[in-house]
Amino acid sequence: MTAASPPEVLRAPLIVEFPFTRSLGPVQSAFLTGLRERVVLGVKTSDGSVMVPPVEYDPATAEELRELVEVAPTGTVTTFAWNGHPRPNQPLGTPFAWVLVRLDGAGTALLHALDAPGPDAVRTGMRVRIRWAAERTGSITDIACFEPCEPDEPDVPDVPAEGPQATTTTPHDGAFAEPVTGIVAPARLDYTYSPGRAQTAYLGALAEHRTVGERCPSCRKVYVPPRGACPTCGVATTDRVEVGPRGTVTTFCIVNIKAAHTANLDLEVPYVYAHIALDGADLALHGRIGGIPYDRVRMGLRVEPVWTEGGRYPDHYRPTGEPDAEYDTYKELL
Structure with a gap:
């Protein structure tokens, strides 16, 4: 063997x-x-x-x-x-x-x-x-x-x-x-990051256009990105759950200043970053919203990922065309 x-x-x-x-x-x-x-x-x-x-x-x-x-x-x-x-x-x-x-x-x-x-x-x-x-x-x-x-x-x-x-x-x-x-x-920290077991699985799934979280065995909440342990109960999480790919904008901010560290991203201001609750997840992740004027982004907007060239991770999220989600369906994730 x-x-x-x-x-x-x-x-x-x-x-x-x-x-x-x-x-x-x-x-x-x-x-x-x-x-x-x-x-x-x-x-x-x-x-x-x-x-x-x-x-x-x-x-x-x-x-x-x-x-x-x-x-x-x-x-x-x-x-x-x-x-x-x-x-x-x-x-x-x-x-x-x-x-x-x-x-x-x-x-x-x-x-x-x-x-x-x-x-x-x-x-x-x-x-x-x-x-x-x-x-x-x-x-x-x-x-x-x-x-x-x-x-x-x-x-x-x-x-x-x-x-x-x-x-x-x-x-x-x-x-x-x-x-x-x-x-x-100026404050600057250069370091090499190595993800643990949970985030390595999460990044590997993203390369396959899948989003994977982990479920807490105690409270049953699904966390994305996974942390390897439940932040509420403090117990290890090993049960992997695929969520999304669609989700709901819970909160957002409009960025009006082009920061130096985003110069290589070719982002024209203003643009929008939002917390997005993927379907099936109990923790909102953040992502950029595109494909819609910045002043039309709103809470409850239904979005889906647009993958980067090469498909390693979502470049941004765009509207799905679905009706907005009801507030009661995401109010606990604000």
Whole structure:
């Protein structure tokens, strides 16, 4: 007897990206504007210590903080971790150390990169200084990285990560020409996704123009896409059930902004994304609605899938021409 071949393990590279735009209060604005001018500002807390980067409210008392002081561009490494394989968009393209640096005059440590030739060249207590970026715009990347101080500057033994420092600081009013009032903070996660047993079966069925869910053995609800376990009862689901292919629009939204990540999809705005309850399913999935003007999409609209070229998954859903579903038939799936 020949042993059965193990099932194919599916993998796909995925990217989750969201550029977050935020406005700045007076303390954060002064800090980032200061970096643009090669000045590092901290804020004095109620116990007299200096926080760098600064915050606007005291973490111990929650009182508002406004007293800005200038600290030195030199400091001491309190701890580190070697990064031998830098990823795209990290501070340096060659191997470097992530370090917490307690700048002279600060009571807290700042996380950044240290340009060092190797892990043996990094140690707790070593003295470092800021290497400023050639072009500065008012962001944390205005600090290109840290670099070791002169070889003859001794290490600082037993440096604490936090606490008051005796080093003198200089008061600063935080006033700069053309202050930075907002930033865009890009957040991006690149990873390889491998679906489990339930979703592998679901994706395999889609390639055959079928939609398969799984039924909970306790509450008997059918979930599409299947999760491998019932989200209500918490028990494993193994009973596969074919649903659809037709379904009902339960809720929807009209998209009026062409996001950067959809540029390669050639979608003209406005377009509609909807929650669709496939016939026989107890959980609505989401899909794009096509074949109808965006302003004629409605709750209760009956739709069917239109498959992509190659037929691996539905490209969008279009109206079937059937009468709209009665509200009572899908109200529990909103």
